[in-house]
Amino acid sequence: MKILIARFLSLFRKRRQEHEMEQELRSHLELLAEENVRRGMSPSEARYAALRSFGNVERTKQEYRDQRGLPSLESFWQDLRYTVRGLHRNPGFATVVIVTLALGIAASTAVFSVVDPLLFRSLPYPKDDQLVSLGYMGPVDNNEFNVVSSYFDWKQAQTPFQSITAMRPGVGCDAMIGDVPRRINCYAVDGNFLETFGVVPFLGRDFDEEENLPHAPGVALLSYGFWQSVFGGDPSVLGKTLTLDGAPVRIIGVLPKNFEMPQLGEIDVMEPAHLDPSLPRSANSGSFLRTFARLRPGVSLEQAREAMLPLFDDSKEKDVPPELRSEVHLVVRSLRDRQIHDVKVSAWMLFGSVLALLLAACTNIASLMLARAAARRQGLAMRAVLGAGRGRLVRQTLTESLLLGLLGGIAGCCAAWALLRICVSLAPQGMLRLDHARIDLRVLLFALAGSLCAALLFGMAPALDPPRAETLASWRSAGLTRTLFRKVLVAAQVALSLVLLAGASLLLRSLWKIEVQPLGFDAEHVVTASFVFLRHRYDAVPAQVNFFTELEDRMRRIPGGGITAFSDSIPPHGSKGRPYSNLRIAGHPPVAQNGGMVEFRWVSPDYFKAMGIRIIAGRAFEESERDSGESPVILGSSLARRLFGHESPLGQQIMLDADGRWCPVVGVAA
Numbered sequence: 001m002k003i004l005i006a007r008f009l010s011l012f013r014k015r016r017q018e019h020e021m022e023q024e025l026r027s028h029l030e031l032l033a034e035e036n037v038r039r040g041m042s043p044s045e046a047r048y049a050a051l052r053s054f055g056n057v058e059r060t061k062q063e064y065r066d067q068r069g070l071p072s073l074e075s076f077w078q079d080l081r082y083t084v085r086g087l088h089r090n091p092g093f094a095t096v097v098i099v100t101l102a103l104g105i106a107a108s109t110a111v112f113s114v115v116d117p118l119l120f121r122s123l124p125y126p127k128d129d130q131l132v133s134l135g136y137m138g139p140v141d142n143n144e145f146n147v148v149s150s151y152f153d154w155k156q157a158q159t160p161f162q163s164i165t166a167m168r169p170g171v172g173c174d175a176m177i178g179d180v181p182r183r184i185n186c187y188a189v190d191g192n193f194l195e196t197f198g199v200v201p202f203l204g205r206d207f208d209e210e211e212n213l214p215h216a217p218g219v220a221l222l223s224y225g226f227w228q229s230v231f232g233g234d235p236s237v238l239g240k241t242l243t244l245d246g247a248p249v250r251i252i253g254v255l256p257k258n259f260e261m262p263q264l265g266e267i268d269v270m271e272p273a274h275l276d277p278s279l280p281r282s283a284n285s286g287s288f289l290r291t292f293a294r295l296r297p298g299v300s301l302e303q304a305r306e307a308m309l310p311l312f313d314d315s316k317e318k319d320v321p322p323e324l325r326s327e328v329h330l331v332v333r334s335l336r337d338r339q340i341h342d343v344k345v346s347a348w349m350l351f352g353s354v355l356a357l358l359l360a361a362c363t364n365i366a367s368l369m370l371a372r373a374a375a376r377r378q379g380l381a382m383r384a385v386l387g388a389g390r391g392r393l394v395r396q397t398l399t400e401s402l403l404l405g406l407l408g409g410i411a412g413c414c415a416a417w418a419l420l421r422i423c424v425s426l427a428p429q430g431m432l433r434l435d436h437a438r439i440d441l442r443v444l445l446f447a448l449a450g451s452l453c454a455a456l457l458f459g460m461a462p463a464l465d466p467p468r469a470e471t472l473a474s475w476r477s478a479g480l481t482r483t484l485f486r487k488v489l490v491a492a493q494v495a496l497s498l499v500l501l502a503g504a505s506l507l508l509r510s511l512w513k514i515e516v517q518p519l520g521f522d523a524e525h526v527v528t529a530s531f532v533f534l535r536h537r538y539d540a541v542p543a544q545v546n547f548f549t550e551l552e553d554r555m556r557r558i559p560g561g562g563i564t565a566f567s568d569s570i571p572p573h574g575s576k577g578r579p580y581s582n583l584r585i586a587g588h589p590p591v592a593q594n595g596g597m598v599e600f601r602w603v604s605p606d607y608f609k610a611m612g613i614r615i616i617a618g619r620a621f622e623e624s625e626r627d628s629g630e631s632p633v634i635l636g637s638s639l640a641r642r643l644f645g646h647e648s649p650l651g652q653q654i655m656l657d658a659d660g661r662w663c664p665v666v667g668v669a670a
Contacts, residue, residue: 102412113416114347119351132334134308148287150285153314153315161293166275186267191208194207196292196293216272224259244271327579366489401456417439571611580596585653
């Protein structure tokens with residue numbers, strides 16, 4: 001170690017050591033010459049004989065330098081200075097290479113910062129690879145779900161998991177912050193929810209068994225953000241009371257700062273779900289849950305699914321209506337897959353596209369480097385003739401490539417930061433984990449690795465073209481030789497460019513189709529507003545009806561207020577759905593054994609006018625039908641064709657639920 005340090009320090013005393021070496025060699029030669037003079041030689045003959053006996057002076061100097069210094073580092077420093085001088089003499093070439101590489105690095109780094117939280121970064125749970133989502137998959141929901149009765153059966157008899165837990169789908173609740181009501185995001189979870197995910201509260205404690213029992217006093221855990229924004233991060237919040245939906249709950253803890261719900265929903269308050277196994281199965285089979293579990297060590301997803309199939313088949317017979325059983329199957333998948341399933345393919349395609357762009361940039365730079373190497377071929381050949389080895393010349397070429405790659409990487413990181421800010425500002429709301437995208441150390445390391453790999457990639461092209469001594473036969477180059485390697489580079493660049501161009505064209509075409517896709521209603525000049533009722537004030541239906549009746553009267557009295565209508569949901573998605581197989585048509589056989597979901601909404605009579613939806617057959621709803629006790633329906637044209645074909649649906653009776661209530665079809669909407 002001391003020798004290595006001494007050699008490193010010698011790099012900074014090089015001039016002094018060269019002077020000392022010159023003096024030492026000169027004294028050796030003088031001593032040999034004096035000895036020869038004493039033997040009877042003349043001074044000139046004595047010096048010549050001393051030089052012959054001493055050997056090659058320059059080789060001796062080089063051996064001395066190798067023993068006292070770090071030859072590899074010195075040669076690298078020489079190559080670096082040579083590269084800087086060469087790029088300074090040709091700034092245009094350096095600028096083109098750096099800008100080309102910077103564009104590729106900027107695009108790949110910015111996209112990596114977006115896809116990294118989706119595809120590569122660990123989830124904020126210990127041993128996140130053991131966490132899975134499981135449940136029924138059917139037309140009722142786009143994700144796997146469970147019901148309380150099945151969850152109790154699975155929790156008691158399952159074997160592949162260390163623990164299994166559940167949560168109710170997130171709902172909004174009303175919190176009183178002082179005297180001000182505030183709508184917040186509340187989640188009800190089973191008592192072992194945090195334990196299953198390996199999460200420990202940042203402040204306070206987790207729920208205990210008694211607090212999870214039915215009819216237990218209300219307690220709650222606050223999210224870190226809610227604790228900071230409402231209570232100012234006050235540690236004395238523990239034990240205080242928070243009013244949720246008119247009921248007091250005691251605060252027992254604060255969740256960690258990086259905690260996130262497994263389905264990526266925003267959370268303010270977490271409460272116990274108070275699941276009651278004593279209720280009749282019919283009551284618990286209609287209560288929906290999201291189910292998660294932690295695998296036992298060594299158990300794969302496929303093994304867990306095989307172990308859960310008997311339990312699933314048994315509970316399906318008990319809890320799933322017969323008409324839906326053929327459309328329901330078991331899903332056991334990783335938590336990451338559950339979170340990014342809808343965007344996984346898109347993320348990989350986007351990441352692959354920018355890597356292809358970076359590769360195209362590298363092939364372009366490699367062509368430039370080959371052209372530059374051809375222009376310097378005689379100089380390299382001269383160095384080879386003078387004794388420079390193949391490895392030494394390759395190192396010189398790669399040093400130039402690494403310097404260009406480093407400069408391009410630095411410029412690319414700066415451009416990536418700006419590009420990411422632009423993308424985040426222009427991106428629509430709701431893009432998955434976009435708020436996690438940032439240029440941090442992990443992303444910078446990716447950019448550095450990409451820059452170095454790119455430098456090696458385009459630097460190997462001229463390095464693999466060895467200088468030849470016959471190049472010295474003429475001081476003028478005869479022109480570029482179209483070697484096979486150059487042809488491969490050009491072909492690869494053209495192929496990558498065509499793939500990227502085709503992909504970009506298809507993307508723009510898809511985006512254009514989305515923009516011009518008919519929605520079935522006229523969204524121009526339509527203003528929407530959503531209302532959320534305080535449960536303890538508007539828990540009865542008559543109170544809600546009176547609210548909207550009075551609101552509608554006031555809206556109609558506004559001069560120039562246009563058309564006012566009400567609905568239980570905002571298009572294009574309906575708030576409710578029924579399995580297609582549940583529909584019944586009077587006087588017709590059952591419609592189908594399966595067929596997905598049929599979405600519908602409750603609307604006021606002026607809804608179709610307000611939304612610009614044409615009634616192509618029959619009529620719209622009438623004011624007199626509001627309190628008539630009847631339940632007329634208007635079908636969408638697609639559903640009407642599916643149910644009745646060429647038969648007119650007007651006047652037909654449809655049953656939406658198995659409650660015996662028939663609804664007359666009064667119209668068909670476009």
